[in-house]
Amino acid sequence: MSTSIKAFFVIIALVAGFFADDVMSWLNSSKPSIAEHCQLSTKACEKEGVLVTLNRDTAQPLLPIQVSVEWPHSEADSLHLTLEGYEMEMGTARFAIDQISNGQYQGDVLLPACTMEAMTWVGKLSNGKQSIDVAIRMAR
Structure with a gap:
């Protein structure tokens, strides 16, 4: 695999890890009825x-x-x-x-x-x- 593809996947993994907590909170949040x-x-x-x-x-x-x-x-x-x-x-x-x-x-x-x-x-x-x-x- 080329270095640019590896770098791309590393950046994607870092961004996903950075925002994972916010995304999980948003998905699990529910308004009270x-x-x-x-x-x-x-x-x-x-x-x-x-x-x-x-x-x-x-x-x-x-x-x-x-x-x-x-x-x-x-x-x-x-x-x-x-x-x-x-x-x-x-x-x-x-x-x-x-x-x-x-x-x-x-x-x-x-x-x-x-x-x-x-x-x-x-x-x-x-x-x-x-x-x-x-x-x-x-x-x-």
Whole structure:
């Protein structure tokens, strides 16, 4: 075999090895099903004993939406809500939902603007010991 063919195969092997981890991660990554998430709206969503409601059925970009949570036996001073775009990569949005009374939490969520007419934000609501999967539908 000629030296140029050997060099070509060596370069191909090096490039394949360099990107192998990224390719494997991409092939093995799977989006969580939205059906597994608690769909937040004005109707209370119950998951693992936690009730979550919004003051509107659909969030709008750059307009605060109020999140109310009933989390019995939670001793946390605040809850942590982490959201990511489902249909579009928008980064991670983090919010604190403050305790207003024993087991009752409330806070505002302000989602960024997006080029799509509508999208879903999925993530986790956590008290530091336990977390539930949540989803918020956003439309212009």
